[in-house]
Amino acid sequence: MNETQRSVALTVDGRTVQVAEGATILDACRQLEIDTPTMCFADNLTPVNACRVCVVELEGSRTLVPACARAAAEGMQVRTDSERVRHSRRLVLELLASSVDLSCAGEALQRWQADYGAEPERFGPSAPAAAPGERERQHAGHHAMPDGSTAATVGQPAKVEDDLYVRDYKRCILCYKCVEACGEDAQNTFAIAVAGRGFDARIATEYEQPLPDSACVYCGNCIGVCPTGALMFKSEYDHRAAGTWDEERQSVTRTVCSYCGVGCNLELHVQDEEIVKVTSPEDHSVTHGHLCIKGRFGFQFVQNRPDKP
């Protein structure tokens, strides 16, 4: 670290902490080992602070502020455990869980749901899933009036358009991570964007073009950053559908991609001697978690063995 880099001191939950200038409140929380829920935040992407699950109370601020994006400043007084903070975090978790299928969203989320006492079912039973294309046809500024008997969800059929990956938007929390990874934060392909507005906003290609006809180059970096399993390897999707997906039985092997000389590190997820998924470490100096189509999907040759035709 540069010796001349300045640091700032702030107080979080009564404890003083020093962080480098430019660090965020979230960095300060992590330094103090305060468990801070995040969903739209990733270390390898620009914060969009859209999910609001990381909000904290900042003295002098009328509203709560997102820890992931607000820069730490000298003398800040931050509370992460106040009733106000707990209320907003609980409500955000409830609102998401009542409208999105979070069953593939990982253990941390389940822990936060329990920690904050989220009861998503209090908004009523889930409304039936949308028919294919129904959500895509919603026009901005118009919606059918609900009768209140059910809670609207983003439920809809999965988009299975190729052999590489599946877009299962009933699991999408609209965290913008895939859009960022496809765009300026990693791939610069811009195949997908947020379309529509409000609760009907969604991730889309232009005019809902199927992925193979879109600008998508199948780098799979969107899968790499998706926090809820809305974007998934086809292999994982098929295993899950068949009930054979079992992370207990999987091993992860770190290796170097053999396709070119860049030196991307790969993590091969293997179940029953079959590669079922490929990731890259988020903290790897070359990839920052991102890969290209070859590293991500070009593993079939490994399995071209005489005993497995």
Next chain:
Amino acid sequence: MDLHLAAAPPTGAERAAVDAVLASVGESSAGNTLPATGGASGDASAARASVGGTRARHRVRHLLLPALHGVQDALGWISPAALNYISERLGVPPAEAYGVATFYSLLSTTEQPPRVAHVCDDIACRGAGALQLCGQLEQRLGPAHHGGGPAKAAHYDAPGHGTGAGGAGADRQAAGAAVAGAERTTWVTSPCLGLCEAAPAVLLQLAGDPGATLAPATADAVCTALHRPAARPAAGPASAATPPALHSVPQAADPASAARLTLLRRVGRADPESLSDYRRHGGCAALRRAVALGPDGVLRELRDSRLQGRGGAAFPTAAKWEAVAGAAARPHYVVCNADESEPGTFKDRVVMEQDPFAVIEALAIGGFTTGAATGYLYIRGEYPLATRRLQHAIGQARDWGLLGRDVMGLGFDFDVELRRGAGAYICGEETALFNSLEGFRGEPRSKPPYPTEAGLFGKPTAVNNVETLINLLPIVLGGGRAYAAAGTDQSTGPKLFCLSGAVARPGVYEVTFGTTLRELLALAGGTTGGEPRAILLGGAAGSFVGPEHFDLPLTFEDTRAAGTALGSGVVMPFASGTDFVDVTRRIAQFFRDESCGQCVPCRVGTVRQEEALQRLATGSAGAERGLLADLAQVMGDASICGLGHTAASALQSALRLGLLDRNGEGQ
């Protein structure tokens, strides 16, 4: 990045519409030239075209919304080939252009009938027969094109007319079939169109024809206008102003009260289409005086005036302008926020329609004071007459040297670009407005950084509401101290209020701060239907007040102390006997429709609020009040912007006042 473009070529009409917009807007944009196109569209070799670099793309991205407007205006919808052509010309990825096009309610990415009536069914028009109008249109034109689900259609109470099964999607499918059957007209419901003083209001969106409004509208007038053969606009920008100036500003009709007007003094007197008439009525004097004072002198007067923003947030204007004037980064921008969309608000529309040169002169003073050579005026897409008047005024101002190089020979450059919104309340939020102007989705940005530091195009920007800006004219002319002598200590000067609903003479009223609610209502000829049960202050984002507050002095500090706010100046009385469940339900629907969808508390919270309110209305559950309070708190605390922060405000105030109680009447 290379663009992945489709091979389908645009039609000649689509290409012409885009080219015309890019030629006219592109030329006047200082330094923002178009990149070379990547070959003729439709040529397979251009399917992956590299058009300029990132910087070249960002320089012209701000032309995206005007280009989308151009196609929508000419053809009535934006086809995949048209969008593809726009993407190619501007170097914008098609997925992003689609994301922008689908953000706005006045743009359509599916084929629809080319002549559409947008019928306001918002809170002011509801009290003036809007639902009956919808019922009549349903009988004559068929079900609303989109948005009308079964529950909603039942409101129209149109006897003998079935409402199609299914939700909005089904409606759109049905309408799509109608297009194939050469159906050329349709209607949709709309949020507030800002014509509340002449409710019920209708906006006509006519492909190939200029937009128009009807207020007050009848089913006959709507059907006639929709079926009239496509006609060229009448000569000049003048079109019948609906409603007339003296209807919108009743004070101007009476010589005694007209003489006391400051902000509205030219309404009904000076010709809004004549710069020379504007000058005869005192126009351009403030700009000369401002230049004589110099930027520091203007800032001093502004400080002395203690002017606070009139858009709703009441931020001290001097602090904003000083910050921009002193900012090191260049260039600076001034932006006029004319995206007035708060339900019940129409003051800015009346000012722009009746005194457009005043807005331009004030913006020029802003440019001079803050060191900005370019001003943007962002007007909501539902204001066709105000848009034409401003366009015309900008043209004349350029011809006469009031805009352009060396303004009026005073030694500074300043020009104004007019941009239209496309149906999105959220774009009135200043940072969402910047994103919209820059050609992105109108999603608010996280603050800090504030606009004075990093605003439009990331540069220091002074963004002000229309009414705030025109206050600059009396401040500069008469001095800040004299200005501050009117009103109260903490709320200085004159204020415009938008009166509609249960009042005898709805309209825009100019009074000094401190006038009580009751005095203001008396000015408007009193309420209709006896003593009101409640008055909505500040629009959908504001709150209801009960009779205990009818003598409340209308100032920032008094309303704050009373737990309410002036907001955008809406004063909408509701008579006893009003169905407040219906009113609050429309407000909840409004926020559900207008949430941009970026943050979870607002995106899902507004949906859950509407659902809970439905249950409360049908009395099917008891826990709804607690649920609504929980939602109000998370939206207020954790949303990104003011839309989410205030989305529960009116509903919560209605609950506090007992307006939604079953026996709420007479409590």
